[in-house]
Amino acid sequence: MALRPCSFGFHRFHGKAGTVYPAILRHDDALRWKFWTCPDHALVVDEALTPYEIGDDSLPIKPTSDANTCLTCGGSTQRDNSDAVYVTTYFQGQDRRDFFASIHRNCGRPGFLPE
Numbered sequence: 001m002a003l004r005p006c007s008f009g010f011h012r013f014h015g016k017a018g019t020v021y022p023a024i025l026r027h028d029d030a031l032r033w034k035f036w037t038c039p040d041h042a043l044v045v046d047e048a049l050t051p052y053e054i055g056d057d058s059l060p061i062k063p064t065s066d067a068n069t070c071l072t073c074g075g076s077t078q079r080d081n082s083d084a085v086y087v088t089t090y091f092q093g094q095d096r097r098d099f100f101a102s103i104h105r106n107c108g109r110p111g112f113l114p115e
């Protein structure tokens, strides 16, 4: 049994938890949090984030072509109506992965990034 319940509905599960670290950046502020996923919900997060993946050798951050796409609604974003979002994931059996996208301020957090 994993130590912590999955952050999606707080159900218990067998196997190792994946860890997800989102950060929403607005001006000089960053809202950072951390949540845990069971292997099944890790797939949901993985699939939702994959278009926004930043490759390993692209540091300093080189946003993907989808970086200006809202993570919540899929619409295109502008600097003045959105916040930047970085997500780092540690899923079982994978190396660290990093993602970069944006979120419209009036869209709010997408459902696949629970508290």
Ligand SMILES: [Zn+2]
Binding pocket: 006, 007, 008, 011, 013, 037, 038, 039, 040, 041
């Ligand atoms: Zn789960």
Ligand SMILES: [Zn+2]
Binding pocket: 070, 071, 072, 073, 074, 075, 103, 104, 107
């Ligand atoms: Zn949006």
